[in-house]
Amino acid sequence: MDYDEIVAVGFTPVDDDLYREIILDHYRNPRHKQALPAADRTVAANNPLCGDEIDLMLQLDGEGIRAVAFEGRGCSISQASASMLCEAVTGMRIGDAEALAERFRAMLQGSSADPGDIGDLEALQGVRAYPVRVKCATLAWNALLEALHQDNAEEQRDST
Amino acid sequence: MTTEATVRSPALDVERLRADFPILQRRVAGRQLVYLDSAATTQKPAPVLRAVDAYYATSNANVHRGVHALASEATDLYERARQRVARFIDAPAEGIVFLRNTTEALNLVASSYARELLTSGDRVVLSVMEHHSNLVPWQLAAERAGLQLAYLDIDDSGRLDLAGLDELLAPPTKLLSLVHMSNVLGTVNDIKSIAARAHAAGVLVAVDAAQSVPHSTVSLRDLDVDFLAFSGHKMCGPMGAGVLWARPELLERMPPFLGGGSMISRVTLERTTWNTVPHKFEAGTPDVAGAVGLHAACDYIDSIGRSAIREHERGLTRHLLDVLDEVGDVTVYGPRDADAQGGVVSFNVGDVHPHDVGTILDRSAIAVRAGHHCAQPLMRRLGVAATVRASVYLYNTHSEIDSLGAALGDVKRIFKVG
Ligand SMILES: Cc1ncc(COP(=O)(O)O)c(C=O)c1O
Numbered sequence A: 001m002d003y004d005e006i007v008a009v010g011f012t013p014v015d016d017d018l019y020r021e022i023i024l025d026h027y028r029n030p031r032h033k034q035a036l037p038a039a040d041r042t043v044a045a046n047n048p049l050c051g052d053e054i055d056l057m058l059q060l061d062g063e064g065i066r067a068v069a070f071e072g073r074g075c076s077i078s079q080a081s082a083s084m085l086c087e088a089v090t091g092m093r094i095g096d097a098e099a100l101a102e103r104f105r106a107m108l109q110g111s112s113a114d115p116g117d118i119g120d121l122e123a124l125q126g127v128r129a130y131p132v133r134v135k136c137a138t139l140a141w142n143a144l145l146e147a148l149h150q151d152n153a154e155e156q157r158d159s160t
Numbered sequence B: 001m002t003t004e005a006t007v008r009s010p011a012l013d014v015e016r017l018r019a020d021f022p023i024l025q026r027r028v029a030g031r032q033l034v035y036l037d038s039a040a041t042t043q044k045p046a047p048v049l050r051a052v053d054a055y056y057a058t059s060n061a062n063v064h065r066g067v068h069a070l071a072s073e074a075t076d077l078y079e080r081a082r083q084r085v086a087r088f089i090d091a092p093a094e095g096i097v098f099l100r101n102t103t104e105a106l107n108l109v110a111s112s113y114a115r116e117l118l119t120s121g122d123r124v125v126l127s128v129m130e131h132h133s134n135l136v137p138w139q140l141a142a143e144r145a146g147l148q149l150a151y152l153d154i155d156d157s158g159r160l161d162l163a164g165l166d167e168l169l170a171p172p173t174k175l176l177s178l179v180h181m182s183n184v185l186g187t188v189n190d191i192k193s194i195a196a197r198a199h200a201a202g203v204l205v206a207v208d209a210a211q212s213v214p215h216s217t218v219s220l221r222d223l224d225v226d227f228l229a230f231s232g233h234k235m236c237g238p239m240g241a242g243v244l245w246a247r248p249e250l251l252e253r254m255p256p257f258l259g260g261g262s263m264i265s266r267v268t269l270e271r272t273t274w275n276t277v278p279h280k281f282e283a284g285t286p287d288v289a290g291a292v293g294l295h296a297a298c299d300y301i302d303s304i305g306r307s308a309i310r311e312h313e314r315g316l317t318r319h320l321l322d323v324l325d326e327v328g329d330v331t332v333y334g335p336r337d338a339d340a341q342g343g344v345v346s347f348n349v350g351d352v353h354p355h356d357v358g359t360i361l362d363r364s365a366i367a368v369r370a371g372h373h374c375a376q377p378l379m380r381r382l383g384v385a386a387t388v389r390a391s392v393y394l395y396n397t398h399s400e401i402d403s404l405g406a407a408l409g410d411v412k413r414i415f416k417v418g
Helices: A021-028 A075-089 A094-109 A119-129 A131-160 B004-007 B014-018 B046-059 B068-089 B103-116 B136-145 B166-168 B191-200 B250-254 B288-304 B308-329 B356-363 B376-382 B398-412
Strands: A043-047 A052-060 A066-073 B096-099 B125-128 B148-152 B173-179 B202-208 B227-231 B240-246 B264-267 B270-273 B331-332 B344-349 B369-371 B389-390
Touching: A021 A075, A021 A119, A043 A131, A052 A075, A052 A131, A052 B148, A066 A075, A066 A094, A075 A094, A075 A119, A075 B014, A094 A119, A119 A131, A131 B096, A131 B356, B004 B068, B014 B166, B046 B068, B046 B288, B068 B096, B068 B288, B096 B288, B103 B173, B103 B202, B103 B227, B103 B240, B125 B136, B136 B148, B166 B173, B166 B191, B173 B191, B173 B344, B240 B250, B288 B308, B308 B344, B344 B356, B344 B398, B356 B369, B356 B389, B356 B398, B389 B398
Parallel strands: B125 B148, B125 B173, B173 B202, B202 B227
Antiparallel strands: A043 A052, A052 A066, B096 B240, B227 B240, B264 B270, B331 B344, B344 B389, B369 B389
């Protein structure tokens, strides 16, 4: 057993780039945080560690995401990430939204820290340094993938 | 080094004690660790680490079986630990059952006493300030045995509201199970007088003493309760060594919790008779090293003195409450009175989520707990989703509390609070 591998020895500045201005702005002034009565899909996601709760609602339009909204409560990372998600995927094609969600998750969890061009979402990259908080950032994105896959699963079921 | 802390808290020599805890020397995020999470688990002093090590290096063998020298040494060490723990809480040793932790101890009482010996319609009384480990086992038992549960409420200062106690103790109540010191509010409940009222009504009393036994003098003879549960890991001992004390005559009446080796007297394929108490409740190979470490932990704590520890913590708690006041925009939950609470203070900073506070403090190498503290009904009662909790022990200093205050200033600056 090698302890040195798991013992955190590095130096973290108190003001690193976890709580960037844009994250705090989305937290304080969340976009698309409202009910979506026309939603086709709703996924409720919870993170028991922080007590984060997000209900993600999607209104689909053929191959595209017509509208997306969320309701919930929790830490700044989870709520800002949900707000940024809504801004990013509104009007996107379903396949592109899935690809974006996968790239976002890979940025935080995977071996590749370089997600390519993901716009403002890049601001959440600082979460990578805080393994216990990665779940907060990916909560809404997991809900998005679940909602989109649910759709696929149902379509497959319909076609069989 | 003469710090402010040693001057202000002459109750004990904190710098000398800190040297006993190897982990307190370590650095996190490049800074000196500030450990303010002892209510979750305490750090372990060198004498405890050495005792565990020495047990494995010299006497390790299985207990209560085998005739060889090591087996008898290990058995002797294990039974001495039982005697020592009994002395630590001023109780007869036949009532000490070694288990893994408080949770297991309370499950044992809920299963082997409440579920088995109470009858449908009987009532068990708890409170809204309980840890999940003093809630969920009773809910499980209630469901299986048709018991009713009722709850004492708290007042706005986080103290138990005892106005309705006599009514709740009336039939069909058979058992009252209460936390001695809240792991969220720090509130210390007056178990002795509550237990006297319960006994007068013919109601048995169980106590979750996970937060009281490590920090103050707890005497069973004085409290006069029927069951008492606590965890070695919250009192300088190793993880995995927990204790239930129960009146031996109750243990006699209770059916076993788990079946297996050690807990039997005679086994045939048809029928088994039980070992004597407390062994009847210790099925399988016990955590002997844990018990030996807990023995060393009792010695360590008593070498300092529990009244000195309580005095030291009282000073730290007072300072903590003052510092939180100075930080500003901080909501404190609980009595806010160092004389009425133990070394646990829960709070929130403005409307910042506790996990964001926890992460910012972590960057200053300050370890606090952030979350629901395994007390979700209490969170709901307080009207919050979660809180930040700082908790202190014999090795904390006033200057560590000052570091917490400074880091909470960072929280306010980053989140633009106030
Ligand atoms: C008041 C209280 N009760 C019960 C427990 C459960 O202790 P353990 O996890 O050691 O079983 C704790 C600690 O987490 C506690 O603070």
